[in-house]
Amino acid sequence: MTQQATKKQAMTVNDVEQQVRELAQQAKLAARVLAGASAATRNAALLATCEVLHERRDSLLEANALDMARGRETGLDAALLDRLELTPARLQGLLGSLQQVAALPDPVGAIDHVRTMPSGIRVGKMRVPLGVIAIIYESRPNVTVEAASLCLKAGNAAILRGGSEAIESNLALGACLTEGMNAAGLPAAAVRVVPTTDRAAVGALITASESVDLVIPRGGKGLIERISGSATVPVLKHLDGICHVYIDGEADAEKALAITLNAKTQRYGTCNTLETLLVAEAAAGQLPAIAHALAAAGVELRGCGRAQALSPDIRVAATEEDWQTEYLAPILSVKVVADLEAAMAHIARYSSGHTESIVTENHSVAMRFLREVDSSSVMINASTRFADGFEYGLGAEIGISTDKLHARGPVGLEGLTSSKYVVFGDGHIRQ
DSSP states (O other): OOTTGGGGGGOOHHHHHHHHHHHHHHHHHHHHHHHHSOHHHHHHHHHHHHHHHHHTHHHHHHHHHHHHHHHHHTTOOHHHHHHHOOOHHHHHHHHHHHHHHHHSOOOTTOEEEEEEOTTSOEEEEEEEEOOEEEEEEOSOTHHHHHHHHHHHHTTOEEEEEOOGGGHHHHHHHHHHHHHHHHHHTOOGGGEEEOOOOOTHHHHHHHTOTTTOOEEEEESOHHHHHHHHHHOSSOBOOOOOOOEEEEEOTTOOHHHHHHHHHHHHHSOSSSTTSEEEEEEEGGGGGGHHHHHHHHHHTTOEEEEOHHHHHHOTTOOEEOOHHHHTOOOOSSEEEEEEESSHHHHHHHHHHHOOSSEEEEEOSOHHHHHHHHHHOOSSEEEESSOGGGOSTTTTTSSSOSOEEOOSSSOOEEOOTGGGEEEEEEEEOSSOOOO
């Protein structure tokens, strides 16, 4: 581990808390600079960071290799190791993400909904940065760059606190971000990686309400519950990704097979991965082929009694706990339901509000599913794996919110801004 990362060994809790408070205060000052910076300047910082990442790709992969080795030694499971790894392809994806975010329209300062009132004044709403955003996350070092880029584009300062398992990767990426800020003439405090793995840093961040405007936790349910329960700063969160695909009685069999396989097996360790498959009784004849393909791909199937009777590949009986579980692993729950009503009732009871998809050729049924299923993303004839900021054209995402206030679903630029009323007058006085 780097010398900077191991300083925590000689630091008291008070030292750590003071360090974080100073970071937050510096970020607050930097946020004022960012709010007044032009879109060209913020974009220049993103593109400069992109160049630095490209130049340092070998050293970034070396830093990540240290984290991966330590993760294996400490027994991180396969899903966490997958999230932790930076491959050349993932690094290239980060470069593309930075370029795409830089190319997005600038949300800051945009004025809309302008109306002329009876008094003669004109009233509108201007989009403005939130200020200082603290992101607390586990495992995935790509979040360091993605979160920073979105915060910066939206005119916010970012404080990034990754997990101890990714400290080498995050510090290396943070150094690249600092160079990008310097190249564009922006304060280095605009984007900072917390340089300690001490847990006291998290407690200090989530209670720094005098400097931090929003906390976004990304990680396991336990982390998010702890932060939500202790924070005095507003929190944007999602707790689980229990995603469903419902195969309707009027589903196309080829689409149903392809969508189910992709939603479950394209990548196991993500929050938009399929965890429960619901099959209408009228489509039950499709289940054996789907189950066989999933089993051939190495997926363990846990099913209700009816599902087990239909397919010998469903070898494990599903329990009540299975319907409530985000596996993040090659395991899938399968249930045969009577119809659309039964499917929506199951989703209403067990869904985490993340992403649900229906496979059907019946437009009326599909539109009912869209209207009545209460999740942040609801899809027709598409894999749940599309529930992603990049796939939605947001450039990157800072997380997926299952909250209903402020931002919902993949959180991109608009979710990282607020609005204020602006009034245009010409000597108007209220009568």
